[in-house]
Amino acid sequence: MPELPEVEVVRRQLCQILPAGTRLKSYLFRRPDLRFPLPARRNMDRFVGKPLRSIQRRSKYLLFEMDPVGAALLSHLGMSGRWRSGACGEEVRKHDHLELSWSNGVKLIYEDPRRFGVFDCVERDYEHPLLKSLGVDALEIGNSSPDPRSPFLKSTAPIKSVLLNQKFIAGLGNIYVNEILFRARISPWRKAQAISKMEWQRIFKNTLPVLQAAIERGGSTLKDYRNVNEGSGSFQTTFQVYDREDKDCYVCGHKVRQEFLSGRSTFWCSRCQK
DNA sequence: CTCCTATCCTGCGAGC
């Protein structure tokens, strides 16, 4: 479900309802694990009563930064995870797994049918194994070009696989990589090592506008994604290629194609993208 | 090393 734009939308909403200084009042785990075991009580208990410093995003991870500096609660939404602001007296749903209750009365509920999500404690220095090898955040590449020394530029893997690799650029997922490659007019099947400098610039130049437009539209809701208030995004109505197989390309009228590339559904216009 | 496949899990839509 959630790629960088969706996580960023959730982060901004969480910031609205959880101002700095709000204290974690209590927590509740309704099961022992998501993708990994949930943190041990003794680790989690250290956060109770502590004030929130801020809520940050790193790639597709949310960080509830807590006192002391460097400590945080780490959340990844996987494919079907959602944080919602619980209403007073609402019923527990089948896949509600976690609750975080805050001193201002907000109760955050984590719901995740597929349980590919992650929730863990970061003890110090914002260090966590899952954050360790993330590449540059996709929102940070701006007008830059890839580092010419980067080994990813020499990769024999298809460009789409390289862009999905979080060690290279962190935060892109299947939807936005398809959309970015369409706008850069590059075939997802091209080997990364065969991408010219100018083409790399086209890819980088198109990344920020796509992600920003998606954030402004509240992200993309295909099925599961909902924001903190359970509202949907609308960026899916502006997809150029994703989920548009056999439909006409908006640019050239050729039919948009769909095939699998490294196990992921891939959409592209074979006339526009070379 | 690098790259790709299978896998975790549930729900849903298509097809029969």
Place this chain on the structure above:
DNA sequence: TGCTCGCAGGATAGGA
């Protein structure tokens, strides 16, 4: 209607 199959926004441990 009811079933079975395949696929879904992610990420990683293996095998080739």
